[in-house]
Structure formats: structure tokens, C-alpha cells
């Protein structure tokens with residue numbers, strides 16, 4: 001299964017850069033490459049393997065081969081994509097959804113894998129709940145059959161999404177053959193303006209470099225604006241790496257990382273944590289390390305950003321207008337914009353803040369952590385939503401904390417629904433969908449056609465911006481509603 005090794009060389013011997021001049025990406029790669037083929041493909045050791053309901057394909061492959069799991073202690077299952085967000089105490093009414101959840105339970109039980117199931121107090125979206133448990137640590141390789149696994153890079157982990165046959169390969173061997181990614185550095189320097197969040201930074205990056213701007217790259221996010229982000233913000237930023245084509249995105253670990261991780265159940269405890277943190281401090285790109293690609297951004301120039309089209313790259317500042325395809329020279333791009341405007345039912349040249357919305361969604365592995373909910377609540381407090389919507393915290397722990405802080409009351413009093421945690425309306429697999437033809441302001445990461453339900457229309461933005469859209473019923477600069485209130489960045 002591991003493939004035949006044509007020529008076995010020590011990974012260090014084929015590293016492209018001298019050891020004293022390596023990026024954090026090289027360091028993580030070299031530390032995990034067991035062997036490297038002549039074609040440059042390396043067999044990587046995998047430290048953490050995460051599974052959700054979509055893993056059944058891989059378990060079917062194991063069953064066909066009569067294979068077992070090599071390192072059951074390194075794999076963790078969690079129920080999220082199909083998790084019902086209401087009525088969790090009773091049995092799951094929808095038989096198809098119940099089957100998906102049962103399958104995950106049965107497959108993990110059969111192989112002796114730990115499962116964070118639907119009613120587990122640690123349940124949540126894999127990319128929210130697993131870091132909360134301290135399972136994602138600096139320096140680890142983390143994989144999951146899910147594209148937004150890049151989220152875990154926020155901790156300085158080498159974390160990437162894999163396909164079903166790769167999931168089977170990891171289950172059987174705890175290793176994976178991978179091509180060494182190109183290295184890209186994205187620097188965001190300077191302070192971010194008041195009310196500007198990691199989501200605005202990420203959408204600005206994608207709008208500039210494009211949905212394929214980081215194709216095949218591992219991205220290191222650097223610069224003073226990135227350093228100043230909380231772990232929640234870094235997770236949002238790394239989460240969206242995949243939407244610019246990146247294989248993964250990461251931030252070198254620092255004191256912010258260590259403070260967030262200390263005391264988490266699966267993190268090293270006490271003196272062992274301090275010793276680990278000493279090692280983790282080495283996980284930074286060397287000063288002269290070379291990247292294959294670079295892009296830089298000025299933090300102060302980043303505005304509240306929303307998408308108008310059907311790709312995350314179709315994003316613009318809230319005070320901009322919908323682009324006019326007639327003014328785009330490149331015919332391919334012009335056609336893509338025409339197509340997007342037709343699907344989104346928008347007029348070229350109209351102001352983005354004139355776009356009326358029918359519904360809002362606050363949730364998903366991009367923006368459903370406690371800071372995200374606080375930011376949305378800061379806008380909604382004492383106000384009524386003009387549009388209906390759903391708030392789904394990213395994990396049961398986030399839900400409990402939000403309730404302790406009274407955020408749930410703010411959402412409910414505004415007229416929004418406060419539900420259990422899961423992927424929910426981000427992808428609609430659990431039945432939470434945006435009805436056909438409706439337009440949703442959403443904190444999620446994908447605005448593809450029909451993403452939130454067949455015929456649904458999605459505008460991506462930050463939690464504060466979704467909250468502002470809920471209040472006015474149209475896309476709105478949240479800063480106007482935050483004036484005089486505490487701004488949660």
C-alpha cells in the first residue's frame with residue numbers, strides 16, 4: 001500500500017534548501033519525510049488523522065481489503081457535516097442523516113478509534129472542536145478528508161485536506177505520499193483598521209491573488225497584522241487558504257499560540273508543555289529563507305469585504321460597486337462575471353450596499369468561534385434583525401461559553417435562531433438550507449452556485465458584517481452600526 005520505493009534516500013539529503021536557511025514549511029516537511037522517491041515525492045508521517053461522516057468511502061476500502069488501522073490512537077472521529085442542529089436529545093428523524101451518523105459510529109467502533117459523537121459535550125465542527133481539545137499542536141502533520149483542514153495551520157501545524165483513497169492509506173499506514181508543495185509567503189503588515197477582521201483580510205487576499213493564486217502552494221502567513229491576530233483570527237485566515245488554491249496555510253507558533261493551547265485536554269501538561277513550547281519556538285522561517293512566491297498587503301488598506309459572485313475571489317470592499325463585465329478586457333473573465341451576475345441576479349454597477357438579503361447565517365469552521373459570535377452580538381445587541389437567520393456555534397463548547405456570556409439572548413432577542421453546533425447551513429447536508437432563489441449573508445467560506453442549497457445565493461463576509469446585514473436587510477458596512485459600541489476584532 002505504501003507504494004514501491006524506487007530509490008530510497010535520506011530526506012535531508014534531497015532537501016532543496018540548506019538546513020540553516022529553511023522556511024517553516026521546509027522544517028515541517030523535513031521532520032516528517034520518512035523517505036523520498038527519485039521523483040521528489042515523499043512518504044510523510046502523519047501525526048493526527050481526523051475523520052467526519054464523509055470517511056465511509058475509506059472504511060469501505062478497508063473492508064474490501066480486510067485491512068485494519070495501523071495507529072488507532074492517532075485517529076479521531078467527529079460528527080459534524082450531518083449533525084442536526086435542533087432536537088438533538090431525541091432520535092434523528094431523517095433516516096438518511098441517521099444512517100450517515102450511525103455509519104461513522106460503527107466504523108470508528110469497529111476499528112477502536114475515538115469518536116466525538118453527536119451528543120458528546122466536545123462535539124463540534126472538526127476544525128473548531130479538535131483544536132479546542134488541544135489535539136492540533138505546533139509542528140504536527142494533521143490530515144482530514146476535508147478541504148478546510150488548512151484551518152489547523154493556525155497553530156504552526158502542517159495541515160491539509162486529503163481524498164478518500166488517501167484517507168484509507170493513512171488509516172492503513174499512518175503515512176501518505178505527497179509532492180513537496182511550492183512555498184508561498186503572504187505578508188500582511190501594519191495595523192488593521194477598527195472593525196476589520198481576519199475574514200476581511202482573507203477575502204482581500206483571495207480577491208487580489210485569485211482563486212488559483214496559491215495553486216499547489218503551502219502558504220506561510222506573516223507580518224505584523226498576522227502576528228496581532230488572535231488564534232481565532234488565525235484559524236479564519238488559514239481556513240480560507242484553500243479558496244485561493246493553496247494546499248495549506250500556516251502561521252508560525254508564538255506566545256499567542258502557546259497561551260491558547262496551555263491546559264487544553266490533549267496538549268502536554270505542566271512542565272511538559274513548557275518543554276514543548278521551547279521546541280515550538282524553533283518553528284519559524286529562518287531570516288534568509290527563500291520562498292517560491294511572495295505577496296504582500298498593507299493592513300490599513302483592508303476594508304470590510306463582501307463577495308458579490310460565485311467564487312470567493314469575487315470579493316470587493318463594501319463601498320465598491322458590482323463589476324461591469326463590459327469593462328473587463330479579458331473575455332474569459334468578463335464571461336465569468338456575466339455568468340456570476342446572472343446567477344446572483346445582480347446588476348453591473350450597482351452599489352454593494354444596495355444588495356438586499358433574505359436570510360443570514362452565522363456559523364461554519366470559518367467564523368463560528370467565540371470571538372466571531374461576540375463580534376456579531378456587538379452589532380446585534382438591542383437591535384432587531386430585518387431578515388431571518390440561523391446562528392450555529394462551531395462547537396458545543398463555544399455554545400456553552402456563548403450562553404454563559406448571554407450572547408444567545410442577544411441573537412434570540414434580535415429574532416435569529418440559536419441552534420446546536422455543526423456544519424449546518426454552510427453546506428446544508430444536515431437539512432439546514434437556504435431556499436432556492438434566496439440571498440444569504442453568510443460567515444462561511446464558499447459561495448459556489450447552490451452551496452447553501454439548490455438555487456441559493458451566498459454573500460460571504462465577516463460575522464460583524466452578517467450581523468449588520470441582518471439589521472438593515474441589505475449588505476452594510478458594520479462599522480456604521482458599531483460606532484460608539486465596543487469593537488471586537
Ligand SMILES: CC(C)[C@H](C(=O)O)[C@@H](O)C(=O)O
Nearest residue numbers: 054081145146147148161427
Ligand atoms: C464534505 C467535505 C468533504 C467538504 C470539503 O472537503 O471541504 C466540505 O467540508 C466543504 O466544505 O465543502
Ligand code: SF4
Nearest residue numbers: 148364365423426427
Ligand atoms: S463548516 Fe462548511 S467548510 Fe467547514 S467543514 Fe463543514 S461544510 Fe466544510
